[in-house]
Amino acid sequence: DQQVKQNSPSLSVQEGRISILNCDYTNSMFDYFLWYKKYPAEGPTFLISISSIKDKNEDGRFTVFLNKSAKHLSLHIVPSQPGDSAVYFCAASALVQGAQKLVFGQGTRLTINP
């Protein structure tokens, strides 16, 4: 069963507008959430994270929102730029025997159109 889901395989946004990527999770034991960005043939790059004790974290153009009651998080990118075109993975973390185990969503391919 998929503990972390990104239901939109792709998203297309006009340059300068807001991009909103969504992620849902099922396991209430997750206490830390991350977004990674991935270009083709490269490894994922960490973008932004949020602890379960917060509901918002902001870093420049990127903001992550967490709704624990709905088990939902979202990544907002504003304004969107062509370089933001990539696959974005949501990941949820739980400490298991001292190890940070990440569970990833399937990814959303974001395309920013000029």
Added chain:
Amino acid sequence: DGGITQSPKYLFRKEGQNVTLSCEQNLNHDAMYWYRQDPGQGLRLIYYSQIVNDFQKGDIAEGYSVSREKKESFPLTVTSAQKNPTAFYLCASSRDVQPQHFGDGTRLSIL
């Protein structure tokens, strides 16, 4: 500069052969991880290691083996028992509960 190096970038294997993927890090991270990515899917955890000479199975460990003899190195062997080895393999490392850093991956294909 510090980072994670995976080699080779592309690897071809004949059926029935074992193959070893290399992962080296100079970030002084204690924990290292191996993931597999298939098209249209997220990353799935194969094995992880929190400390030298210790490692644990992830969600899809069958057909794989690892070793952790040095802090810097965490090689993954894809054995002939892995029925569907064609995939993109990613290695990661982390310190404490900091976000995991990833290498650029190895794409394994079966001839």
